[in-house]
Amino acid sequence: MDTVLRGARIADGTGSEPYEGDVGIGEGRITAIGGPGSLTGSRVVDSTGLVLAPGFIDMHAHSDLQVLAEPDHLAKVSQGVTTEVLGQDGLSYAPADDATLAALRAQVAGWNDDPPGFDWNWRSVGEYLDRLDEGIAVNAAYLVPQGSVRMLAVGFENRPATESELDTMRRLVVEGMRQGAFGLSSGLTYTPGMYADTGELVALCEVTAQHGGYYSPHHRSYGAGALEAFAEMVEVSRRSGCPLHLAHATMNFSVNKGRAPELLALLDDALADGCDITLDTYPYLPGATYLSALLPSWAAEGGLDATLARLSDPDTRERIRAELEETGSDGAHGVPIDWAAIEINGVRDPANAHLVGHSVAASAAAQGRAPSDLYFDVLLSERLGTSCLMHVGHEENVRAIMRHRTHTGGSDGLLVGDRPHPRAWGTFPRYLGRYVRELGVLSLAECVAHLTGRAARRLRLPDRGLVREGYAADLVLFDPETVIDTATFDAPRQQAEGIPYVFVNGVAAIDDGRSTGALAGGSLRSPGRTA
Numbered sequence: 001m002d003t004v005l006r007g008a009r010i011a012d013g014t015g016s017e018p019y020e021g022d023v024g025i026g027e028g029r030i031t032a033i034g035g036p037g038s039l040t041g042s043r044v045v046d047s048t049g050l051v052l053a054p055g056f057i058d059m060h061a062h063s064d065l066q067v068l069a070e071p072d073h074l075a076k077v078s079q080g081v082t083t084e085v086l087g088q089d090g091l092s093y094a095p096a097d098d099a100t101l102a103a104l105r106a107q108v109a110g111w112n113d114d115p116p117g118f119d120w121n122w123r124s125v126g127e128y129l130d131r132l133d134e135g136i137a138v139n140a141a142y143l144v145p146q147g148s149v150r151m152l153a154v155g156f157e158n159r160p161a162t163e164s165e166l167d168t169m170r171r172l173v174v175e176g177m178r179q180g181a182f183g184l185s186s187g188l189t190y191t192p193g194m195y196a197d198t199g200e201l202v203a204l205c206e207v208t209a210q211h212g213g214y215y216s217p218h219h220r221s222y223g224a225g226a227l228e229a230f231a232e233m234v235e236v237s238r239r240s241g242c243p244l245h246l247a248h249a250t251m252n253f254s255v256n257k258g259r260a261p262e263l264l265a266l267l268d269d270a271l272a273d274g275c276d277i278t279l280d281t282y283p284y285l286p287g288a289t290y291l292s293a294l295l296p297s298w299a300a301e302g303g304l305d306a307t308l309a310r311l312s313d314p315d316t317r318e319r320i321r322a323e324l325e326e327t328g329s330d331g332a333h334g335v336p337i338d339w340a341a342i343e344i345n346g347v348r349d350p351a352n353a354h355l356v357g358h359s360v361a362a363s364a365a366a367q368g369r370a371p372s373d374l375y376f377d378v379l380l381s382e383r384l385g386t387s388c389l390m391h392v393g394h395e396e397n398v399r400a401i402m403r404h405r406t407h408t409g410g411s412d413g414l415l416v417g418d419r420p421h422p423r424a425w426g427t428f429p430r431y432l433g434r435y436v437r438e439l440g441v442l443s444l445a446e447c448v449a450h451l452t453g454r455a456a457r458r459l460r461l462p463d464r465g466l467v468r469e470g471y472a473a474d475l476v477l478f479d480p481e482t483v484i485d486t487a488t489f490d491a492p493r494q495q496a497e498g499i500p501y502v503f504v505n506g507v508a509a510i511d512d513g514r515s516t517g518a519l520a521g522g523s524l525r526s527p528g529r530t531a
Contacts, residue, residue, distance in 0.1 A: 022034045087185055
């Protein structure tokens with residue numbers, strides 16, 4: 001054996017109580033599991049007092065570019081993540097052609113940046129996965145993004161797809177699945193994916209299911225109409241026969257305070273009827289997105305240039321303002337906007353750096369301006385490339401949902417910007433430190449199962465997510481007495497405490513608390529892949 005992790009408490013990812021033992025690693029696999037002190041190897045890591053768990057699986061990641069642009073990927077490997085699911089919220093960079101890739105780069109720059117000089121040498125899902133295989137720090141699974149597919153087939157028009165366009169979208173989804181994608185994602189508060197009706201989603205989910213995939217939607221509302229939006233996704237799953245994984249399944253905004261039990265009752269009823277449903281959440285209250293996502297869908301129709309033209313027209317600005325502030329736009333989840341809850345946390349133009357860390361309301365007041373005017377002008381000067389935090393969550397909802405038997409962990413972490421959401425660096429240690437040790441919301445064994453084995457079952461990974469002989473050696477050692485997130489909203493890029501060792505495919509990515517820079521990860525190809 002190359003390495004022996006000796007004398008750890010093994011939380012094996014099943015939810016069973018941890019037990020003492022040794023784990024041996026060789027050629028990227030778990031080669032042996034024995035009693036304490038029973039195994040020997042070329043290197044022995046004294047794991048006394050540490051918990052050994054399967055590597056954490058981030059079911060909702062936005063590392064699509066940063067996993068390539070910043071290869072050591074310290075934000076994720078330092079918190080014990082060994083597998084991420086990319087292609088989220090219906091918007092990512094494959095499949096694409098030259099025109100749609102340019103549009104996507106502009107639209108999600110607030111999520112992922114648009115690094116100068118970056119080599120965009122792929123267009124298909126398979127080519128993107130091949131690029132990942134050139135060397136990344138973690139393993140990565142990919143979802144075909146429905147918004148990107150609609151962009152290719154329909155463009156940015158707000159209308160139903162024709163039958164021919166729907167056939168094109170079906171073909172693109174099938175191609176992506178055959179090339180290794182694990183399923184389909186959508187972002188139904190983001191253009192152009194939000195222009196799809198229920199029937200269109202059902203049609204795409206039918207072919208996703210036929211190729212062994214699952215559907216992971218960011219549904220139409222997390223605010224007013226949230227329960228109706230969740231119910232629509234359950235209906236899509238029923239009609240299509242496609243397993244459903246609800247992305248960042250939160251109940252946010254003032255209208256949903258204390259309403260998590262209603263969501264869980266909806267899901268329990270569907271599960272009792274035989275539906276295949278799981279979900280993920282992050283253990284924080286604020287959300288994060290790009291600032292232009294709050295616009296009404298009609299204001300973003302036609303793409304970047306059309307949107308900027310509307311923001312430059314006084315009459316159209318007033319129409320948008322009224323919808324944002326008085327009735328609630330679909331992009332802002334149907335809730336009249338509270339500018340004090342919208343914090344700018346990343347800009348591309350240095351001239352706007354003074355806005356970072358402040359709410360739109362506070363910055364507008366400091367300048368003696370209306371908040372909507374500042375909002376519009378920032379979007380214009382940034383060409384929509386601004387990111388924001390939305391302070392809209394409720395602790396009782398967060399705790400209730402994370403207890404559910406279908407729950408998994410997802411950071412929804414944006415890694416770029418001046419002050420990104422700390423969940424990108426802290427989600428998994430926060431679960432273990434705050435919600436296990438400090439609050440007792442979950443037991444340690446149960447929490448580890450949420451973050452590992454349960455997620456692997458959703459992905460249908462045959463050899464990851466558990467500590468078992470023959471499985472891939474994706475492993476994390478953490479101290480249950482000290483593990484905690486240290487990333488904050490003021491200082492978000494901070495490595496967690498209490499995670500001294502992380503192994504990806506048997507190679508140490510974190511060794512004695514320090515990054516090794518190892519690039520032992522690569523793409524995972526869906527078990528449903530047919531070509």
